[in-house]
Amino acid sequence: MRLLLVEDDEMLGQAIRDHLVAHGHAADWTRRLDDADAAQLAVAYDAMLLDLNLPDGRGMEFLKRLRRRGDTTPVIIVTAMDQLTMRIEGLNAGADDYLVKPFDLGELLARVGAVGRRYAGNPNPLIVVGPLELDPPHKLATVNGRKLDLSAREWAVLERLAQHPGTLVSRMQLEEALFGFGDEIESNAVEVYVSRLRKKLDAGVIHTVRGLGYRLAPQ
Numbered sequence: 001m002r003l004l005l006v007e008d009d010e011m012l013g014q015a016i017r018d019h020l021v022a023h024g025h026a027a028d029w030t031r032r033l034d035d036a037d038a039a040q041l042a043v044a045y046d047a048m049l050l051d052l053n054l055p056d057g058r059g060m061e062f063l064k065r066l067r068r069r070g071d072t073t074p075v076i077i078v079t080a081m082d083q084l085t086m087r088i089e090g091l092n093a094g095a096d097d098y099l100v101k102p103f104d105l106g107e108l109l110a111r112v113g114a115v116g117r118r119y120a121g122n123p124n125p126l127i128v129v130g131p132l133e134l135d136p137p138h139k140l141a142t143v144n145g146r147k148l149d150l151s152a153r154e155w156a157v158l159e160r161l162a163q164h165p166g167t168l169v170s171r172m173q174l175e176e177a178l179f180g181f182g183d184e185i186e187s188n189a190v191e192v193y194v195s196r197l198r199k200k201l202d203a204g205v206i207h208t209v210r211g212l213g214y215r216l217a218p219q
Helices: 010-022 033-042 059-068 084-093 105-119 152-162 171-178 189-200
Strands: 002-006 026-030 047-050 075-079 097-100 127-129 132-135 140-143 206-209 213-216
Touching (some): 002 010, 002 033, 010 026, 010 105, 026 033, 026 171, 033 047, 033 059, 047 059, 047 105, 059 075, 059 084, 075 105, 084 097, 097 105, 152 189, 152 213, 171 189, 171 213
Parallel strands (some): 002 026, 047 075
Antiparallel strands (some): 206 213
């Protein structure tokens, strides 16, 4: 998933971003709402993690502006403000979840996954495409019952393809799932990870549409 983290606390922001990346997500981290707004307009994020108190304004008002302009990106509020009234205001403003600091990073990952599944229209934590089965919460993948040994970025590519079985996924969409702002992207990075996946999957699982992208279509 490509995620946007809006958090001004340096230590916490770094810890969250590193944890997300270590678990196969691409994560962009901004410390101000104006930077978050620019990023949100430039990238189609799978979800946003939003603090409420930022140097240049209130996250709650930012969320309301997003919803007023029709932005449907899933938003999880992450804040130290644990009053019931704030939780209610956040959810009424359009947040999909509300997580109070301090929190366990594993719980944050689980909530990100749950929100992503709801928006994808599949609340089931398992993704099954033919003989391929993915368990996103535990980052496990099997094909015909055989466990696959995947790197974090191989997982990211396979998960993005499996979320849209039979549908063309462009190279740019795969790059967005792999890399955040500032990451160095080699020109053939997507091809390299697709090639590695093909060696681990059964033949013909990933189809190339030359010049356009890739399609997951297990027989």
